[in-house]
Each structure stands twice: as C-alpha cells, then as structure tokens.
Amino acid sequence: MKGIFGFVVSVAVVGLVFITSCKEKVEPTIAEVRVVTEFGDPVPYADIMLKCTSSVNLPCEIEIIVKADKDGIYVREFELPKVLEITAAGNIYDTIITGTLPDTTMTLVKDTICGTSFISIKPEQTSVQSITLYDCK
Numbered sequence: 001m002k003g004i005f006g007f008v009v010s011v012a013v014v015g016l017v018f019i020t021s022c023k024e025k026v027e028p029t030i031a032e033v034r035v036v037t038e039f040g041d042p043v044p045y046a047d048i049m050l051k052c053t054s055s056v057n058l059p060c061e062i063e064i065i066v067k068a069d070k071d072g073i074y075v076r077e078f079e080l081p082k083v084l085e086i087t088a089a090g091n092i093y094d095t096i097i098t099g100t101l102p103d104t105t106m107t108l109v110k111d112t113i114c115g116t117s118f119i120s121i122k123p124e125q126t127s128v129q130s131i132t133l134y135d136c137k
Contacts, residue, residue, distance in 0.1 A: 027124040035072040042072030046090030089114040
C-alpha cells in the first residue's frame with residue numbers, strides 16, 4: 001500500500017512539473033521612445049508627453065508626462081496595445097567664444113527644440129519610435 005501511494009504521488013508531481021513547464025511565455029507589451037536632434041544626437045532629459053488618440057468621440061483617458069533619461073530614451077510597459085501621440089521638447093546648449101586671445105568672452109546659448117510623432121504599441125512586442133526634434137516655431 002505504501003509503495004502504491006508513493007508511486008501515485010511521484011506520477012502526480014512529475015505531471016505537475018510537466019504541465020507548468022509547458023506553459024507558453026508571454027512577452028510584455030513595451031513602448032520605447034527615443035528623442036534625437038536633427039543630427040541624430042540624443043536629447044538628454046527631454047520632456048515627453050504621451051497622449052491617446054481616438055477615432056471616435058470618446059474622452060482621452062491616457063496622458064503621461066515624463067522625462068527621458070540621460071540617453072534620450074523612455075521605456076514603459078503597457079497592458080494593452082494602443083496608438084499614442086508623442087509630443088517632446090528639449091533643450092540643447094552651445095558655447096560661443098568671441099574675440100581673440102587674451103580678450104575672449106564665452107557665451108552659453110540655449111535652444112529649445114520640439115517635435116510630434118505617433119507610436120503604435122503592438123501586443124507582446126517592444127515598439128520603438130524615434131522622434132526627431134527641430135527648432136520650435
């Protein structure tokens with residue numbers, strides 16, 4: 001009796017391990033936004049707004065306002081696929097040196113650049129969208 005019980009428990013454990021190991025792995029639904037200048041350089045710490053778009057007259061329930069990282073990238077996981085409008089803005093700095101040595105002056109110039117694009121977030125995939133920023137008008 002003890003041997004039959006041990007055999008039944010062993011078969012049940014092996015069957016349970018087999019069933020759980022055969023479970024299909026589901027990939028996450030991820031959106032990656034890359035913010036770059038017109039020359040392809042990343043825009044660090046750019047302001048990004050992700051907003052839903054609706055083809056029917058329904059209220060927009062998604063509005064995400066974030067900052068990109070030091071490499072100009074923002075990554076987020078979503079539960080469902082969707083299409084979002086991306087609006088981004090950032091600052092680029094340049095140093096202008098005028099005059100001749102030893103009488104020179106150094107001026108720090110800040111330009112604000114911005115742009116808009118769309119990202120289509122596909123289920124169980126990583127959707128990547130680069131948004132190029134130009135001078136704001």
